[in-house]
Amino acid sequence: MEPGAAGDSRPAKPGPCVSGAALAASGEPGRRMPTVAAVLPAGGCGERMGVGTPKQFCPILERPLISYTLQALERVCWIKDIVVAVTAENMGVMERIVQKYQHTRVSLAEAGVTRHRSIFNGLKALAEDEPGCKLSKPQVVIIHDAVRPFVEEDILLQVALAAEEHGAAGAIRPLVSTVISASADGCLDHSLERATHRASEMPQAFLFDVIYEAYQQCSDYDLEFGTECLQLALKYSDTKAKLVEGSPDLWKVTYKRDLSAAESIIKERISQEICMVMDTKEDTERVGYLLEEVLKKELNNVKIVSGVRSHGGRDIQQITLPQCYNFVCVNGAASDFPETQQLLSVLEQSSLSILYPVVVVLVYFLDFKSVPLGQKMESLMWIREFAKEVKKRNILLCGLLICYPQIVL
Amino acid sequence: MEPGAAGDSRPAKPGPCVSGAALAASGEPGRRMPTVAAVLPAGGCGERMGVGTPKQFCPILERPLISYTLQALERVCWIKDIVVAVTAENMGVMERIVQKYQHTRVSLAEAGVTRHRSIFNGLKALAEDEPGCKLSKPQVVIIHDAVRPFVEEDILLQVALAAEEHGAAGAIRPLVSTVISASADGCLDHSLERATHRASEMPQAFLFDVIYEAYQQCSDYDLEFGTECLQLALKYSDTKAKLVEGSPDLWKVTYKRDLSAAESIIKERISQEICMVMDTKEDTERVGYLLEEVLKKELNNVKIVSGVRSHGGRDIQQITLPQCYNFVCVNGAASDFPETQQLLSVLEQSSLSILYPVVVVLVYFLDFKSVPLGQKMESLMWIREFAKEVKKRNILLCGLLICYPQIVL
Numbered sequence: 001m002e003p004g005a006a007g008d009s010r011p012a013k014p015g016p017c018v019s020g021a022a023l024a025a026s027g028e029p030g031r032r033m034p035t036v037a038a039v040l041p042a043g044g045c046g047e048r049m050g051v052g053t054p055k056q057f058c059p060i061l062e063r064p065l066i067s068y069t070l071q072a073l074e075r076v077c078w079i080k081d082i083v084v085a086v087t088a089e090n091m092g093v094m095e096r097i098v099q100k101y102q103h104t105r106v107s108l109a110e111a112g113v114t115r116h117r118s119i120f121n122g123l124k125a126l127a128e129d130e131p132g133c134k135l136s137k138p139q140v141v142i143i144h145d146a147v148r149p150f151v152e153e154d155i156l157l158q159v160a161l162a163a164e165e166h167g168a169a170g171a172i173r174p175l176v177s178t179v180i181s182a183s184a185d186g187c188l189d190h191s192l193e194r195a196t197h198r199a200s201e202m203p204q205a206f207l208f209d210v211i212y213e214a215y216q217q218c219s220d221y222d223l224e225f226g227t228e229c230l231q232l233a234l235k236y237s238d239t240k241a242k243l244v245e246g247s248p249d250l251w252k253v254t255y256k257r258d259l260s261a262a263e264s265i266i267k268e269r270i271s272q273e274i275c276m277v278m279d280t281k282e283d284t285e286r287v288g289y290l291l292e293e294v295l296k297k298e299l300n301n302v303k304i305v306s307g308v309r310s311h312g313g314r315d316i317q318q319i320t321l322p323q324c325y326n327f328v329c330v331n332g333a334a335s336d337f338p339e340t341q342q343l344l345s346v347l348e349q350s351s352l353s354i355l356y357p358v359v360v361v362l363v364y365f366l367d368f369k370s371v372p373l374g375q376k377m378e379s380l381m382w383i384r385e386f387a388k389e390v391k392k393r394n395i396l397l398c399g400l401l402i403c404y405p406q407i408v409l
Numbered sequence: 410m411e412p413g414a415a416g417d418s419r420p421a422k423p424g425p426c427v428s429g430a431a432l433a434a435s436g437e438p439g440r441r442m443p444t445v446a447a448v449l450p451a452g453g454c455g456e457r458m459g460v461g462t463p464k465q466f467c468p469i470l471e472r473p474l475i476s477y478t479l480q481a482l483e484r485v486c487w488i489k490d491i492v493v494a495v496t497a498e499n500m501g502v503m504e505r506i507v508q509k510y511q512h513t514r515v516s517l518a519e520a521g522v523t524r525h526r527s528i529f530n531g532l533k534a535l536a537e538d539e540p541g542c543k544l545s546k547p548q549v550v551i552i553h554d555a556v557r558p559f560v561e562e563d564i565l566l567q568v569a570l571a572a573e574e575h576g577a578a579g580a581i582r583p584l585v586s587t588v589i590s591a592s593a594d595g596c597l598d599h600s601l602e603r604a605t606h607r608a609s610e611m612p613q614a615f616l617f618d619v620i621y622e623a624y625q626q627c628s629d630y631d632l633e634f635g636t637e638c639l640q641l642a643l644k645y646s647d648t649k650a651k652l653v654e655g656s657p658d659l660w661k662v663t664y665k666r667d668l669s670a671a672e673s674i675i676k677e678r679i680s681q682e683i684c685m686v687m688d689t690k691e692d693t694e695r696v697g698y699l700l701e702e703v704l705k706k707e708l709n710n711v712k713i714v715s716g717v718r719s720h721g722g723r724d725i726q727q728i729t730l731p732q733c734y735n736f737v738c739v740n741g742a743a744s745d746f747p748e749t750q751q752l753l754s755v756l757e758q759s760s761l762s763i764l765y766p767v768v769v770v771l772v773y774f775l776d777f778k779s780v781p782l783g784q785k786m787e788s789l790m791w792i793r794e795f796a797k798e799v800k801k802r803n804i805l806l807c808g809l810l811i812c813y814p815q816i817v818l
Binding site: 170175176177178179180182187190191194197198199200243260264 | 575577579581582584585586587588589590591592595596597599600601603605606607608609610636637639640643649650651652657660661663664666667668669670671672673674
């Protein structure tokens with residue numbers, strides 16, 4: 001199944017839910033959604049990453065990887081609670097991440113020494129049979145990895161509904177490499193048929209009772225050395241998981257190089273749209289539209305939001321609605337750029353830049369001959385100072401000075 | 410086994426071989442190296458990449474991916490011939506790549522419609538039984554993927570020697586995901602034991618006769634739908650392949666995101682060393698050493714080659730030997746920067762920048778009060794023009810102007 005268009009997978013404000021039509025879109029409009037919670041084991045130390053920081057806390061565009069994953073789950077309004085299992089030593093780090101990026105619906109549990117023990121602890125926090133449990137037991141629980149930040153609502157919905165029906169469900173992907181079985185002397189025994197084998201990925205979902213009972217019954221050996229929750233459900237709850245084909249985006253950030261890959265995906269997502277803001281002076285408007293035409297021609301894959309003009313700031317208030325992260329602000333000769341100031345003020349008040357950097361390019365048409373040198377310098381200094389100021393709030397302001405008489409209009 | 414240090418994996422000039430001690434290092438100094446050739450199937454269309462260009466031709470830092478892989482094989486002097494199988498429509502593209510990046514030892518064969526048919530065509534070009542065959546039959550043939558650019562000499566040597574001994578050998582990696590077997594109704598049948606299964610990767614190596622005979626005997630079904638050469642050697646030549654543990658660098662560039670990951674690895678490799686060039690004027694030298702100290706402190710992982718001073722260009726001639734891609738050139742008050750000019754001239758004459766961009770930062774200490782404005786402007790214009798000029802040859806020149814009287818020495 002095709003994931004949503006690039007525009008749809010764009011994040012909303014932190015916390016709030018952008019979805020709603022998901023169940024209708026699943027082709028079963030009459031079906032009632034079960035209550036759903038999610039458990040995220042995040043106790044790993046990231047040894048394969050080859051860096052000191054556990055991979056779930058590694059920064060991508062200065063924000064920790066796990067925050068992207070939490071955001072992906074929080075965008076889905078039918079996931080009521082998200083339990084993150086972190087080690088005691090990283091509890092403080094995780095609390096600060098939840099606070100800084102305004103994550104809601106997140107509770108923390110203590111991770112165990114293995115992945116299975118961490119998931120078990122996460123489930124206990126939802127089980128209602130522990131003293132002091134503040135969360136309510138869901139019908140279905142989704143288990144996901146903290147290091148798979150690009151999970152879409154579509155696949156979450158598919159595994160949750162399949163779990164309600166079958167007791168267990170998990171995302172799968174075709175094998176990238178042939179899998180072989182080795183003999184004891186380190187030689188090829190046989191290679192497996194690719195057609196009948198799949199890679200088991202995340203997310204997986206279970207009827208809460210199915211997986212919780214499996215964990216309560218399973219052996220210490222399973223908790224220490226097992227890796228596959230679907231296998232536990234089969235072995236201890238006699239539940240055969242439904243397999244659901246996932247998209248390549250489900251891939252797991254494993255090695256250091258994957259951080260660069262993840263960054264490139266995020267950059268591409270937040271670069272799909274540019275919003276142009278022009279002041280209403282005639283000349284500027286004309287040049288602004290020419291600029292818009294050029295941008296449309298040069299940036300084939302980028303949507304240019306048609307020139308929003310500013311009338312005392314009203315229109316600017318509305319332009320953050322489409323969750324645009326890139327602005328071009330075309331200014332006439334005024335030296336304090338009221339439109340840009342308004343835009344920056346709106347952006348600062350919104351929580352947009354908490355999640356991703358916002359880029360504002362201030363295009364300044366300067367009548368080089370008639371404007372005195374002092375005023376030019378003042379404008380340039382203003383841009384520089386203002387850029388320093390807004391950078392603290394993750395807004396990147398660049399000034400582009402164009403000498404007016406040189407332009408043939 | 411640990412791959413070589415970052416410095417060792419740096420590329421030499423295109424073509425020539427940097428290795429030599431490989432066989433001695435393998436722990437079998439008395440053993441004679443068999444004759445070895447390599448076959449690279451490169452006929453794929455890269456459908457998983459989601460871009461128009463087949464992935465082996467996608468650019469990384471403006472150079473096609475396959476050129477990095479060819480370079481990795483050419484660095485190994487005991488690989489005598491490299492046969493690349495490309496489709497008829499991409500033959501011209503491939504010829505231009507070989508010429509532009511000065512690849513030696515590369516012959517082209519026509520790809521078939523499947524991976525196996527392409528490999529078979531590559532083997533035929535080496536078999537000496539075809540009319541017009543210009544290459545000589547090797548004892549051992551390595552089969553590698555065009556889209557695994559980070560293969561090290563170490564693993565190539567291991568599979569080649571194991572192939573000589575066992576008839577066949579292949580690189581393997583631990584499984585990243587659990588592999589499951591699906592039942593006919595799309596449910597989990599069972600999950601495979603991770604401990605006894607491995608992902609089969611590339612490179613693989615074979616006694617030439619073993620794999621060539623296997624291909625001559627195998628069925629059309631194998632040629633159409635099979636993927637695993639090791640399996641063909643087992644089935645048709647009764648040869649059990651030796652399995653060799655590879656490093657994570659063997660990974661295959663598969664999705665668009667992997668191009669970003671590959672770029673980050675290459676950037677890291679060519680950023681490991683900075684060479685400082687200073688003129689011999691006393692003040693400059695002093696400031697240069699201070700700058701060196703600061704760089705050493707700030708860039709923990711980067712090796713700073715101790716200030717090479719220029720005496721009429723002699724020393725500069727030698728500094729391209731360690732294959733450094735980053736230069737900081739500290740200049741005194743001279744307006745035409747003779748040291749930088751010398752360095753740029755040496756770099757242009759070398760073939761260093763054919764493979765990777767070379768960065769030169771020109772640090773220019775300017776006595777702002779005593780130097781007339783005209784001269785300052787001239788120096789700046791010179792840098793700008795020169796930067797334009799050398800950029801054509803993949804050298805990126807940046808100027809850093811520091812006003813002299815403001816520095817406390």
